[in-house]
Amino acid sequence: MILSKKMKFYGLRDLENIPQMNNLSEEARFATKVVSHVLPFRTNNYIIEELIDWDNVPNDPIFQLTFMQRDMLLPEQFNKMADAILRDENSEKLKAIANEIRYELNPHPAGQMTANVPIENDEVIPGVQHKYRETALVFPSAGQTCHAYCTFCFRWAQFVGINDLKFATDESNRFQSYLKNHKEITDVLFTGGDPMVMGIKKLEAYILPLLKPEFEHIKSIRIGTKSISYWPFKYVTDKDADAVLGLLDKIVAAGKHLAFMAHFNHHIESSTPIAHEAIRRIRETGAQIRTQSPIIKHINDDAAVWAKMWKDQVALGMIPYYMFIERQTGAQNYFEVPLSRTLEIYRDAIQEVSGLCRTVRGPSMSATPGKVSIEGISKVYGQKVFVLNFLQSRNPDWIKRPFFAKYDESAGWLTDLEPAFGEEKFFYQGELKQMLEKKRNRIEKIEEDKEDVLQSA
Numbered sequence: 525m526i527l528s529k530k531m532k533f534y535g536l537r538d539l540e541n542i543p544q545m546n547n548l549s550e551e552a553r554f555a556t557k558v559v560s561h562v563l564p565f566r567t568n569n570y571i572i573e574e575l576i577d578w579d580n581v582p583n584d585p586i587f588q589l590t591f592m593q594r595d596m597l598l599p600e601q602f603n604k605m606a607d608a609i610l611r612d613e614n615s616e617k618l619k620a621i622a623n624e625i626r627y628e629l630n631p632h633p634a635g636q637m638t639a640n641v642p643i644e645n646d647e648v649i650p651g652v653q654h655k656y657r658e659t660a661l662v663f664p665s666a667g668q669t670c671h672a673y674c675t676f677c678f679r680w681a682q683f684v685g686i687n688d689l690k691f692a693t694d695e696s697n698r699f700q701s702y703l704k705n706h707k708e709i710t711d712v713l714f715t716g717g718d719p720m721v722m723g724i725k726k727l728e729a730y731i732l733p734l735l736k737p738e739f740e741h742i743k744s745i746r747i748g749t750k751s752i753s754y755w756p757f758k759y760v761t762d763k764d765a766d767a768v769l770g771l772l773d774k775i776v777a778a779g780k781h782l783a784f785m786a787h788f789n790h791h792i793e794s795s796t797p798i799a800h801e802a803i804r805r806i807r808e809t810g811a812q813i814r815t816q817s818p819i820i821k822h823i824n825d826d827a828a829v830w831a832k833m834w835k836d837q838v839a840l841g842m843i844p845y846y847m848f849i850e851r852q853t854g855a856q857n858y859f860e861v862p863l864s865r866t867l868e869i870y871r872d873a874i875q876e877v878s879g880l881c882r883t884v885r886g887p888s889m890s891a892t893p894g895k896v897s898i899e900g901i902s903k904v905y906g907q908k909v910f911v912l913n914f915l916q917s918r919n920p921d922w923i924k925r926p927f928f929a930k931y932d933e934s935a936g937w938l939t940d941l942e943p944a945f946g947e948e949k950f951f952y953q954g955e956l957k958q959m960l961e962k963k964r965n966r967i968e969k970i971e972e973d974k975e976d977v978l979q980s981a
Contacts, residue, residue, distance in 0.1 A: 526798055528761035531671070532569040536560045544578045552582065552594075558606045559592035562622045563854060566673045567591070570755060574796055585790045585829075588822045590672050596855035601625045630853045631681035638967060639892065639918075639960050642702060646970055649702045656894070656916050659711040662699055666726045668717035671755035674789070676820050676859045678851040682717055700733055707741045713785065715748035720758055724767040731771065735778040744781040752786050752813070753793035756802035769809055776810035784813045786842065790824050791833040794840060803840050816846035819866050819887060820859045827872035834873070834881040847886030849898075852937050860936045863887070863910065867898050885915060891938040893956050894918055901931060909944045910935075914952075918959060922952050 534542055539560070545553055556565075567590045575586045582593065594602060608621050640653040642660075653661040668682050703709055712734060719727070734742050751758050759765050775782045784806060788794055794803070806813060815837050819825055824833070834844045847870055850859045861869070866887045874882055889896045894917030902911050908931035914922045927950055929941035943950050 526760060526801055529570060529757055529798075531755065531757070534567050534569075534572070536565050539565075542572060544572060544576070544581075547578050547581055554606075555594035555602075556592045558602060558609060559594065559596050561605050561609065561618055562597060562601070562625050563592060563675070564673045564677075565592055566670065568672050568755065570757070570798075571672055574798075575792055583822075585823045586792055589674055589676070589789055589820075592675060593822075593858065596675060596858045597625070598857065601628065626681070629855075639963050641963075641967070643963075643966060643970070644702055644705065646973070648967060648970060649698060652699050652702060654702075654706075654709070655918060657708050657920055659713060660703060660706075660709045661713045661715050662730070663716060664714060664719055664722065664726065664730050666722045667714070667719040669721055670716070670718040671721060671751055671758075674750070674787075675855060676818065676823075676850060678853050679717070681853075697733075700739075703734070703742065704738055710741060711744040711746060712742055713746040713748055715785075718749050718751060719747055720749040720751035720768075724764040724771065727768065727771055731775065735775065735780065742780065744783060745775055746783045746785050748785040748787075750787040752784070752799060752802050752806070753788055756796070756799045759802040759805050760798060765805075769805055772806065772809035772811050782809070782811040784811055785845070786813050786815050787817060788815050788833060788837065789817045789820060790829060791836050794833075794836055794842075800840065803842065807841050813842040814845035815842050816848060818848040818850045818859075819861050819869060820850055821861050822859065825861050825865070825869060827869045827876070830869065830873035831876040831881075834877050834884060838878075838880050844881050844884035846888055847884055849887050849889045849937070851890065852939070856936075862933060863898055863935050863937075863941075864901065864931070864933050867901065870898075888915055889938050892960070893938075893952050894922065896938055899926065904928065905945065907931075907944055910941065912941075917952070919952070919955060925951065927951055 536557070539545060539553070539557055545556075548556075559565075571586065571590055576590075577584045577586075581587045582591075597605070605618075605621055605625065608618055613621075640655045640661075642649045642652055642654040651663040651665065653663075655661075703712065714730060719730075722730075731745065733739070734745060757765070759768060762768075772782060793799065803813060815833075817824065817833075819830075824830060830847070837844055847866075849863065849866055850856055850861070870887050874884070885897065887898050889898075893914070895915040897913045897915050899911040899913050902909055909928040910931055911926055912929060913924060913926050917923055928944040929935075929950075930944050932941060935941050
């Protein structure tokens with residue numbers, strides 16, 4: 525029998541109220557407090573009580589996934605914040621120090637704040653990203669938080685209270701007008717944060733308008749979420765669970781393809797009875813659940829973990845979709861796995877599963893030009909190289925045009941790689957530079973015009 529659970533959040537101020545934290549040394553508890561002043565910390569009672577094996581802390585993967593560790597900051601960053609806390613600095617001083625460190629952590633990688641934002645009628649459309657022709661991302665303002673924060677999250681900047689690092693839209697029709705005017709967009713991805721933290725009324729406000737005839741060109745609605753991992757009660761025993769499932773029914777009945785882009789970083793997250801029931805109920809609406817995760821040191825940098833995760837997901841009716849590479853932001857130094865090792869883990873894992881699990885694509889980098897897949901390591905004309913490919917790109921013509929980079933055992937991201945065979949640059953780089961400069965200049969012109977209007981008012 526599945527019992528309901530009332531959600532209880534734990535943030536920085538609540539660390540001392542988590543009894544299980546007494547399992548850690550005083551030094552480890554202090555380290556968690558220090559790092560949580562910089563990177564966003566939030567967990568909940570389900571994670572603490574049912575997912576973390578406290579006898580295996582600090583090595584437990586879900587503990588690593590949700591609780592801050594000392595080495596998630598560089599030594600000088602950690603010491604700067606630790607010293608301020610020990611000096612008992614006031615909250616404004618601590619916030620200022622935290623913000624200094626945050627801006628050192630590349631808060632918005634891959635052009636999220638400039639290159640990906642759409643412009644219409646000389647206005648930037650807030651809370652929308654349109655990087656790939658067919659797909660638009662929508663960031664609901666009420667969905668820019670999560671049931672818990674992943675320590676590796678590449679969108680951590682959404683949660684730290686700095687307005688110029690936030691990316692969100694509201695329920696107004698501005699994003700709807702943009703979608704309506706761009707018939708090339710067939711897929712809308714609601715993302716965050718996590719859209720599924722929203723109640724039913726907010727979800728309906730964003731989604732139901734897209735079921736109207738004027739949005740006939742929108743064929744697929746995707747929901748990026750970790751709610752199945754972090755709060756599966758959303759679909760089973762929460763007070764609006766049945767209403768949420770009813771909304772999913774309406775989306776499918778309207779002829780839209782509905783896909784949950786579900787984040788599972790370890791097989792433990794899909795192992796509980798409540799998670800199984802949530803998955804079953806979501807799938808009964810006709811929605812598909814596609815799974816994805818980066819490969820993350822200390823959490824899932826093990827082929828056996830990935831193989832089991834994919835097998836379990838298929839057994840539960842989910843579709844393995846992407847293995848990503850951790851982005852260059854936040855605590856990347858702590859979580860990064862070199863590209864060569866990532867490919868080795870992927871190959872070892874994929875060899876252990878049947879074809880039904882091999883729907884997973886990757887390892888893939890969601891970089892500024894697009895989703896770059898590491899296809900393999902080869903020797904061409906006597907030179908050891910990475911074989912790379914675009915799975916998705918800013919210019920669709922770049923897709924499936926293999927290109928080569930010099931093999932570098934320590935490289936962890938696309939920008940660490942150099943073209944092979946004496947080439948000065950990768951084939952797409954010249955065009956990409958022109959694209960980015962054009963967009964940047966246009967945004968700067970819009971901002972200058974706004975400033976002129978304000979000054980003349």
